[in-house]
Amino acid sequence: MMTPSLRKQHERCADCGIRNRAVCSYCGPQELGLLDTIKFYRSYDPGQEIVAAGEQTDFLGSVVEGVVSLSKTMPDGRRQMVGLMFASDFVGRPMRPIAPYDAVAVTPVRLCLFNRGRFERLLKDTPVLEKRLLEMTLDELDAARDWMLLLGRKSAREKIASFLAILARRAASADNVDADDGFFFDLPLTREQMADYLGLTIETVSRQITALKKDGVVEFPDARRCRVPDFVALLDAAGEDSDGGMID
Amino acid sequence: MMTPSLRKQHERCADCGIRNRAVCSYCGPQELGLLDTIKFYRSYDPGQEIVAAGEQTDFLGSVVEGVVSLSKTMPDGRRQMVGLMFASDFVGRPMRPIAPYDAVAVTPVRLCLFNRGRFERLLKDTPVLEKRLLEMTLDELDAARDWMLLLGRKSAREKIASFLAILARRAASADNVDADDGFFFDLPLTREQMADYLGLTIETVSRQITALKKDGVVEFPDARRCRVPDFVALLDAAGEDSDGGMID
DNA sequence: CGATATTTTGACCCGGCTCAACCCAAGTGG
DNA sequence: CCACTTGGGTTGAGCCGGGTCAAAATATCG
Numbered sequence: 001m002m003t004p005s006l007r008k009q010h011e012r013c014a015d016c017g018i019r020n021r022a023v024c025s026y027c028g029p030q031e032l033g034l035l036d037t038i039k040f041y042r043s044y045d046p047g048q049e050i051v052a053a054g055e056q057t058d059f060l061g062s063v064v065e066g067v068v069s070l071s072k073t074m075p076d077g078r079r080q081m082v083g084l085m086f087a088s089d090f091v092g093r094p095m096r097p098i099a100p101y102d103a104v105a106v107t108p109v110r111l112c113l114f115n116r117g118r119f120e121r122l123l124k125d126t127p128v129l130e131k132r133l134l135e136m137t138l139d140e141l142d143a144a145r146d147w148m149l150l151l152g153r154k155s156a157r158e159k160i161a162s163f164l165a166i167l168a169r170r171a172a173s174a175d176n177v178d179a180d181d182g183f184f185f186d187l188p189l190t191r192e193q194m195a196d197y198l199g200l201t202i203e204t205v206s207r208q209i210t211a212l213k214k215d216g217v218v219e220f221p222d223a224r225r226c227r228v229p230d231f232v233a234l235l236d237a238a239g240e241d242s243d244g245g246m247i248d
Numbered sequence: 249m250m251t252p253s254l255r256k257q258h259e260r261c262a263d264c265g266i267r268n269r270a271v272c273s274y275c276g277p278q279e280l281g282l283l284d285t286i287k288f289y290r291s292y293d294p295g296q297e298i299v300a301a302g303e304q305t306d307f308l309g310s311v312v313e314g315v316v317s318l319s320k321t322m323p324d325g326r327r328q329m330v331g332l333m334f335a336s337d338f339v340g341r342p343m344r345p346i347a348p349y350d351a352v353a354v355t356p357v358r359l360c361l362f363n364r365g366r367f368e369r370l371l372k373d374t375p376v377l378e379k380r381l382l383e384m385t386l387d388e389l390d391a392a393r394d395w396m397l398l399l400g401r402k403s404a405r406e407k408i409a410s411f412l413a414i415l416a417r418r419a420a421s422a423d424n425v426d427a428d429d430g431f432f433f434d435l436p437l438t439r440e441q442m443a444d445y446l447g448l449t450i451e452t453v454s455r456q457i458t459a460l461k462k463d464g465v466v467e468f469p470d471a472r473r474c475r476v477p478d479f480v481a482l483l484d485a486a487g488e489d490s491d492g493g494m495i496d
Numbered sequence: 497c498g499a500t501a502t503t504t505t506g507a508c509c510c511g512g513c514t515c516a517a518c519c520c521a522a523g524t525g526g
Numbered sequence: 527c528c529a530c531t532t533g534g535g536t537t538g539a540g541c542c543g544g545g546t547c548a549a550a551a552t553a554t555c556g
Contacts, residue, residue, distance in 0.1 A: 072397045074487055080400040082393035093386050100390055123379075130378055131371075137385045138341050142348055144392040145330035149320045151399035152328040152447025156512065191535060199400025204512055206536055223535065239322055404544065439503060452544055454504055471503065471553080 012036060016112070021088035022062040023136065026128035034122070039112050044105035050091070051099045059113040060092025066109030067188045071196060072101045080151075081197040083140070086170070090136055094120055107188055151199045154239055159198040160208040161237035164218060168228045182229040212237065260284060264360070269336035270310040271384065274376035282370070287360050292353035298339070299347045307361040308340025314357030315436045318349045319444060328399075329445040331388070334418070338384055342368055355436055399447045402487055407446040408456040409485035412466060416476045430477040460485065 013032045070083030171185035191202045212218050219227040232242050261280045318331030419433035439450045460466050467475040480490050
């Protein structure tokens with residue numbers, strides 16, 4: 001059930017790969033030491049459920065590696081992804097023990113977790129933690145609102161292009177490669193998951209990707225690897241302003 | 249430009265109508281006194297712009313009365329509403345001085361505002377303020393995610409029904425009337441604004457409202473006033489589970 | 497009362513959904 | 527080694543929900 005290879009059981013917070021991007025990034029050595037004593041790790045295989053909608057969650061924490069999807073399902077089975085969490089993103093909502101959506105591991109995932117009660121007590125006593133959490137929540141809200149524009153007003157082609165632009169941007173800032181010849185990155189999602197992300201069907205996702213390939217906006221060495229030769233052209237296909245893309 | 253009737257210039261925080269729902273709701277008498285000295289009010293007419301996307305905002309605060317819409321516009325003019333703020337909701341993002349969307353007064357609006365720098369300093373020194381703000385931001389994120397499901401997966405009819413259900417719920421809890429014979433409420437939005445909220449066109453909004461009337465799910469004494477005789481029927485039309493509606 | 501904005505209604509069309517077939521790579525077991 | 531399955535992914539044909547364009551009906555307001 002759990003991949004042993006992911007089981008690096010305990011890691012010092014100070015040496016952690018997400019140490020300066022996660023909730024804990026404003027913590028000093030002292031608070032970090034405290035976190036060290038109460039955190040624990042848990043690993044999940046692709047497709048494995050982390051929490052189900054409506055369920056009580058007794059833990060919350062950070063994505064250390066891998067990708068987690070959050071999604072809502074209607075009574076008749078229609079599904080919409082509402083969150084896509086990468087390394088250093090925070091999963092779980094303090095003060096709200098009931099999960100309003102499913103969280104599922106998209107890739108192999110490792111989480112750094114805290115007991116809910118303990119974390120909430122710690123939050124109260126650690127302003128820097130709370131401040132960082134507020135910041136991250138505001139960022140997520142911004143992302144959610146961009147996403148709403150995508151879902152409500154963009155065409156299928158624009159949706160696909162927008163999604164690829166998000167991944168390209170992520171890849172560029174993560175690998176901090178300054179793209180001598182376009183951006184390369186892997187699609188972490190299946191076509192079905194992309195459809196759930198974008199409010200489309202698999203077929204439409206596939207067709208629009210084909211169309212973008214045909215137009216030379218993107219290249220796919222294989223179905224899961226993508227190259228963007230001209231980022232501005234991609235933004236253009238996404239219906240976005242050609243500027244606000246890469247500046248941080 | 250500003251409606252004089254809205255100009256009750258200064259009100260003691262302790263007597264404020266939104267005192268126990270807004271950001272300040274966890275503040276004690278001491279913190280409240282401090283807020284009293286630095287807050288100021290500003291009023292807006294329907295349709296008046298509060299901040300424009302891309303603009304620097306030097307203030308932020310609470311909606312005291314009225315309704316404010318937040319919306320994003322694409323280069324070609326397509327618009328999507330991404331937030332709808334009522335009395336006690338917080339407007340503006342601490343630590344992010346550039347507004348990523350337009351904020352517009354939908355009805356006559358009165359805001360209780362703070363200078364950005366002063367508020368951010370206050371936040372740092374007042375954990376209860378920050379805690380409340382975090383809570384409110386998490387709630388907004390939840391609302392945004394419900395909204396994403398609506399935009400991505402619901403039919404036009406379901407979208408309209410969902411929106412009316414939100415308003416009915418608000419009305420029921422605000423007027424704390426236990427609906428002896430259905431819920432009554434006013435639509436704060438024009439058809440165009442509803443269309444922007446729901447990712448539809450005006451025409452489709454109009455048609456689907458007509459259809460819901462014809463099916464007896466809702467009644468419209470006039471174009472802006474609505475009665476819901478059977479809330480469960482409305483939830484059903486919204487494609488939602490018939491339970492999770494009214495419980496808080 | 498005209499004049500302007502908002503809402504409704506109608507006719508038509510198209511983008512994306514549905515249904516169905518097919519392709520391809522990776523297992524799996526005989 | 528090959529036959530068979532399984533899970534993505536792609537492609538095609540046809541349809542329909544919601545968009546577009548146009549006009550009528552209904553407020554709202556000097």
